[in-house]
Structure formats: C-alpha cells, structure tokens
Amino acid sequence: MTGATITSRVLGSVDRGAAPVHAAMAIAGGWSAAASGDRLDCIDPTTEEVVATVPAAGPADVDEAVRAAQEASHSWRALPWRRRAGLLHDLADAIEDVAEPIARLDVLDSGNPITGMRGDVVSAVAELRYYAGLAGQTHGESTPTGAETVSYTRREPYGVVARIVPFNHPFKFATGKSAAALAAGNAVIVKPGEQTSLSAIALAEIAEAVLPPGVLSVLTGTGAVAGQALVCHPGVQRVAFTGSVPTGRRILAAAAQNISHVTLELGGKNPLIVCPDVDPAQAARDAVASMNIARSNGQSCGSTSRVYVHESVRKRFTDALVERLEELRVGDPLDEANDAGPLAFAAHHARVLEHIGRARSDGATLAFGGARPLGLDRGYFVEPTLFTDVTDDMAIARDEVFGPVMALLGWSDLDDVVRRANASDLGLTANVLTRDLAVAHRVANELEAGYVYVNGTGRRPPGSPFGGWKQSGLGKENSHEELLSYTREKTVTLTLPSALPSWARTRPTRGDR
Ligand code: NAD
Secondary structure (H helix, E strand, O other), rough: OOOEEEEEEOOOOOOOOOOOEEOEEOOOOOEOOOOOEEEEEEEOOOOOEEEEEEEOOOOOHHHHHHHHOOOOHHHHHHHHHHHHHHHHHHHHHHHHHHHHHHHHHHHHHHOHHHHHHHHHHHHHOOOOOOOHHHHHOOOOEEOOOOEEEEEEEEEEOOOEEEOOOOOOOOHHHHHHHHHHHHOOOEEEEOOOOOOOOOOHHHHHHHHHOOOOOOOOEEOOOOOOHHHHHHOOOOOOOEEEOOOOOHHHHHHHHHHHOOOOEEEEEOOOOOEEEEOOOOOOOHHHHHHOOOHHHHHOOOOOOOOOOOOOOEEEHHHHHHHHHHHHHOOOOOOOOOOOOOOOOOOOHHHHHHHHHHHHHHHHHHHOOOEEEOOOOOOOOOOOOOEEEEEEEEOOOHHHHHHHOOEEEEEEEEEOHHHHHEEEEEEEOOOOOEEEOOOOHHEEEEHHHHHHHHHHEEEEOOOOOOOEEEEOOOOEEOOEEEEEHHHHHHHHEEEEEOOOOOOOHHHHHOOEEEEHO
C-alpha cells in the first residue's frame, strides 16, 4: 500500500461506499504504521467490501509499545487514585459524546446489529464508571504482630497490562475490559481482534484528549504475530485474555516464559434447563433472547446453545421457539428494523455452516433455518437455526458454535438433566427456567458454571463477578476481584528500633526519683 495517507481518525470517516480509511495504531504515545508496513483489511461483513485497513504489528512494534507503556505507567500509578478515577469518568463522558458514531463503526466492522452496538457503548461506559468508583479500593491489610514489628500489605499495579480481546464485542471489550487495569494504575496495551480493530482505534482517538500519552495503547495485528509477541515480551507481567479455548491454552503456555500472571475468559457451551412449570411461550422467548442474536448475532461467549426441555412441555415449547425464530428479521445490521445481521467474517461464516452441516449428517432434525437467508446473496449471513432430536453425543450438543444456532434436547429426571448439563469441559454460564424456588436453588447449586441465571437469562447486574469454570477460564471479571487482579501484593514488615530515642522516653515521675 504505497502513497496512501495513514490517519488516526476513524470515527465518522469509515463508511460504506466511501474510500477505505488507512488507520494508524496508537503506540508509544503517538500514531504509527507497522515497522514492516504490513496491513490488514477491515471488511464490512454485510457488503464484503474493504472499508479500512489497519497496521499488522510485528515484534519491533510490540517492543516499542511495551517500552513506552512502561515509561507511561510510572506517572500514571503515581497519580492519586481520585485523579485517575476522575480521568476515567472524563473518558466515559467523551465516549458518550460520540456514542452513535462508535456504534455505527462497530456495525460496519463486525456486522452486529446497531441496537446491540449502541448497548455495547452503554456497557463500556458503565464499566469505566464502575471501576472509576472502585479505584481507591486497592488497600492492603495489616497482620497482628508484637510491639517490635509492624507488618502490612500493599497492592501495587503491575506496570504494563496486555489486554487481548476477541472480535465479537469490539468497543465494549476494548474499553470495558481495560477499565479495571487502568483504575488500578497500570498502563494498558489493547490488542483487538484482527477482524474488528476499528473501534479500539476509535477508543485511542477519544482517549488521546483525556488520558496522559502512552497510558492506553492500541496495537493492531494478528494474534499469531502481534498477540504472541505481546504475551512473550518480558516487559509484560500481566496478561488478560478473552477469546477461544485453544488460544487461551497457547497464551498460558507462552506466559510461562516470563511467569506472567494470566487471566482467561474463554468459550462456553452454555446449557438452559426448561422445567415443566414454565409458560412455554415465555420460556421460548427467554431461550431465544439468551442466544444473544440481537446483540451479536449469537456470537457471544455467554450465549445459550443447548436447551434441555422437560418432555411434558417439549412440543409446546418447540412450537413457540419456531414461532419466535420466524419473527426475527435478518438483514442489514445498520437498519434498526432488523434483529440480526451477518456473522463477523468469512472464515467464521464457513465454520458455522460446517457445524450446521455436521449436525444434519449426525442425524439432528433441522427444525428452523440452517442456510443463507433468501434474498441475501452477499454478506456472511446465516439464518437463526434450531436443531431438535439432538442427542448428548452429537457434536452440536458438545462443541461451541459461536453463532445463532441452538440444539434442543429433552429431559424427564431432574438429577439426570443436571448431570447431562454438567457433562462438558466448559462451564461459563448456565440457566434454569422454573417458578419453583426450591428447584431453582438446588439446580443453581449443582450446575458447574461460573455464572448461573435463574429466569431472566443474561441479566447481569454491574459488579456481579463473571468468569468461567473448567476450561472456560481462569479468574473473574466485572468485580472488585478483577480490580485486585491487576495489582500485585507486597508485604512490608517494619522492625522497630528496640530502644526509643531519649526524647521519646517517658519522663520519670516524682516518685521514681
Ligand atoms: P481467538 O482466540 O481466535 O482470538 C482472540 C484474540 O486473541 C484475538 O485478538 C486474536 O488476535 C488473539 N490471538 C490469537 N492467537 C493468539 C496468540 N497465539 N497469542 C496472543 N493472542 C492471540 O478468539 P475469537 O475467535 O476472536 O473469539 C471467539 C472466542 O472468544 C469464542 O470461543 C468465545 O467463546 C470467546 N469469548 C469469551 C468471552 C468470555 O468472556 N468468556 C467473551 C467473548 C468471547
């Protein structure tokens, strides 16, 4: 790409039909291209057209970014926490001022529906404000000792945090998932998903006017090159990753090199148990809502993808489910009238269609969808899809699809369905729909997942810890625990001088003379 102008301005400049914008990445307190000159295309999944390009960072860029972030981290951590909190609130205000262009940029880059992406900006702002409010809550503890010593702990930031995020909620993750690390006093380097990097660059564009230079960097590029180099850099002692299980394993292994602290938010194959006492029509609406189609075309780690319905309501529930899916409109995600848009990129589209093909050949019944919607010849579209007659051994009941695809299974014994729901290597979220509180309480206690929803699937109050069990992850986010995870504990034991100086000694009283 010779002669093209590289710019830091992506907000309001990237658009359909416009000439592609050639964006810079935000490292070392400035804006740059990759040292190699390599670039990645940003493709609008609705039109399959290139709307922008971003730098494909290599090890030299990573090294420059880390060194500059180390430098910036010293003055950032030295700021009184109230000042850091104030700046995070300022960043939240600045984001709110351009919420609509950010949401639009995410739609163009990811194909997620516009209403969902507006919601993502709201969530990102809420996370910034939540952690700004918690910024002072990194205090240590004291240990009981004798008179000669004082022993206490301090919590100090790591310095530089690598924040690697996936493609599915681009702005929300780049922003919200950096908030705790920033509040705790770290400089953060965000590595966005290579398919959806634009709104992370927009975040840096907004932050430029608010945060000190180098405190928040955005390094674009592939996972295999830029991501790997970032994780392996000796200047990075704290790695926070959100993405797939195989990449999580790779990152854990790579982080072993520097014995870095790693947290992982990984995939899910999230079950929903529908009990016999529910209203089948309402349960079907809840089940479809829990697929997160309107938010991210089903591409959410917490989406429900296997539903166990009690045999007594199976028929009515299935009919209601099909009815609800029929109501969903698939089309241009910029059009508010549409509930679903395309999947984020071509390879993922092919992968989801492969899962659908495999389910059919394994003998599941395709009850709804399963193909490209009629009339949408371009773009990475796939219909919301429902498989019935699924058995526990089928791949569609076991593997994460990460798309708008649901597998329906039946049950008749409560203990048995809980056992089946738990028979997975993954344990991110789980759901139960029932009006019976005793059943809800028992099932919630027995489900092996980091987050259990009883009714109201997907409703997560701010501050409620989120993080997977088993191979779905390590550590918790959206909580005080996350804030503390960006600090390292130091113990200080002060041994006091055995003899007090003469001026501090107690004066002898008259009677002592
Ligand atoms: P992915 O693992 O392919 O990529 C995620 C990020 O890691 C990207 O930025 C990528 O460039 C980077 N990466 C890839 N290889 C790397 C390496 N060797 N070293 C360092 N970085 C590397 O995931 P994806 O396809 O972008 O996202 C989908 C997955 O993310 C799904 O499995 C989904 O369940 C999971 N996810 C989990 C959560 C959660 O909170 N638990 C949230 C969203 C998505």
